[in-house]
Amino acid sequence: MIPGPTEVSEEVREEIGKPVSPHYGSDWVGIYKETIGLLRTIFRTSGDMFVLVGSSSAAMEASVMSAIEPGDKILVELSGNFGLRFKEIAEAQGGKVVPLNVELGNAVDPDEVRSVLEQDRKIKAMTLVHNETSTGVTNPVKELGDIAKEHGLLYLVDAVSSLGGIELRTDEWNIDFCITGSQKCLETPPGLAMMSVSDNAWKAMERRKEPIRGWYLNLQNLRRYMIMWADWHPHGPETMATSLFKGLRVALGKILEEGLENRWERHKRAGMAMRSAVRAMGLEPFANDQIASNTLTSVRIPQGVKGTDLLKVMEDEHGMLIAGGVGPTAGKIFRIGHMGATASANYILPAVSSLEISLKKLGYPLELGCGVQAAQRILGKSQV
């Protein structure tokens, strides 16, 4: 029940464990094209789609180095650890980061963004972490997309822990670079990053004064190879991680079989159930209901309990992995993932039960069953 890597179905794991396929030739071209089509449907985009051999951070850097040149201003919201990561990456690429500080546990405020942009007309691009895995907050990705469009900014969205679980519409919401990883709601082992790129983004790259410095993450370079080797090696110049890729294809097929809207609904109910359960235990969700994430729940560690003790009892006595805080939230919260397969009663009810028993053991006062019952009331409304 950690917020990723998530559970991977046996079907996907079996596919990954099959003999290795080459990353070229006509069979591969077919597999590749089919997978890109599935990704476009899930991203809700007709734009270009890249699958990188790398973690999501690789795609974050690919987007940043495409969107800005050294000295360019980029607005980076700092609502959590992955906002900070965008800041580090933008600085490492020579960008001038205009930081937007956000109190931990809060979401980015569109009005604040607007006011920063009105004061500084030189800002060229803006990043947003759609679902901040470190705090359990979902940021207003659509509203900021409108603002980005109004101000003619490139809009870089980290959708790593949201895409496939929380509503996201890449094209409709004006996202120029939409980034995700294989290991969260797409229910595939870690190792691949997926990114869509808008026409707008390509046009901005053509207007650069200085070429992109880099090769492996340079989208213009990757596209050059994709065109040159389209009939044989269509994913770009590198050796693709074919086993993971083929697993991803199976996972995406299963996602579309369930239906994106059904998945958004299932994760919404999972989030409601988990928050209701922790409140029933007298605990305090770190984020309020309007902005709380549907793919993970962050909870303040109650007074008198040590977070590391809680994680240890959960793991040792219940075989239940949950996560602590990360970066700025370390030591303040614990986090329970309900992402992909685990956004269901079969996972949530035992997790809540273990949490109750573990907290009780650590001296926290609660009536056994209160959390489970609260979750059950919400989850029971339909089979999830």
Add this chain to the structure above:
Amino acid sequence: MIPGPTEVSEEVREEIGKPVSPHYGSDWVGIYKETIGLLRTIFRTSGDMFVLVGSSSAAMEASVMSAIEPGDKILVELSGNFGLRFKEIAEAQGGKVVPLNVELGNAVDPDEVRSVLEQDRKIKAMTLVHNETSTGVTNPVKELGDIAKEHGLLYLVDAVSSLGGIELRTDEWNIDFCITGSQKCLETPPGLAMMSVSDNAWKAMERRKEPIRGWYLNLQNLRRYMIMWADWHPHGPETMATSLFKGLRVALGKILEEGLENRWERHKRAGMAMRSAVRAMGLEPFANDQIASNTLTSVRIPQGVKGTDLLKVMEDEHGMLIAGGVGPTAGKIFRIGHMGATASANYILPAVSSLEISLKKLGYPLELGCGVQAAQRILGKSQV
């Protein structure tokens, strides 16, 4: 029988197909440290070891951006496609490439390297592709290491299709950055790149005038995280591709069980057998015996036969995948891998047999069995 991705054992594939492990926590730290130890033994290095989520090209770029700053001169040998890749990457990083042209099918000549370096004292670094997969040539990696040391150059070696199959001694041979991928002689699916970094290389990075531009492939950045998160998330800032990584651990264990020297010997014999077989068929190996690779054999396409036809008959009628040329050798040669598991009689004899039958079918005159017999004579000397 293509020159990578290679056959992966059932044991490794089973490991990769297991439920996904998280990329942090005490279990993960143990797995990580053990694997790094195995890699150090196989690389023959006591230097730092990185495992990148990426293809080998990612590690090539990480080495180049560490070794040079924009405007720095770097000597790049162009004995094949992967030499060209180093050139592209070095140029994309703003380096001034001093090219060393090598006739295709030949190896880099150490005397020529010496003479270039004597004429140009400003060259700061030098690249070498140990085993040029595109031509089937093994370059003199030890001799060039001596020259790099004499001239105080950083030495960047692509050992992608050699390490684990052809003798290589990172520390003894003065290699500052030694690069390989998971999918060749290490017999793991593609998706991970491994690289050793010498003390010398770190010292050179400290003397840079300009910081490394980049984050994901910036070794100084990765090392900062590795130190900061040593007890919890010791591989760096990114989400590790844990399933592949755990498969790699199993594969490395099996490699060391066989013994590196035994593997070098097995691949040597495989190379001899394959070259002997193609000569017995009246075909011409693309590289002469002194420099021919032990992990793949490149062969000139004989007059009157179309390379694409040969590959098609081999695949369609014998289920046998071999490769054509790549980059500058496309259309000129075909290539047969004998790398990892396939460097053995069980794979080589059927491959030679299919090649004979396919060539005969395409009108090439040969006496059936001549190649198989020649290979058998060499392979029969011991169980390989």
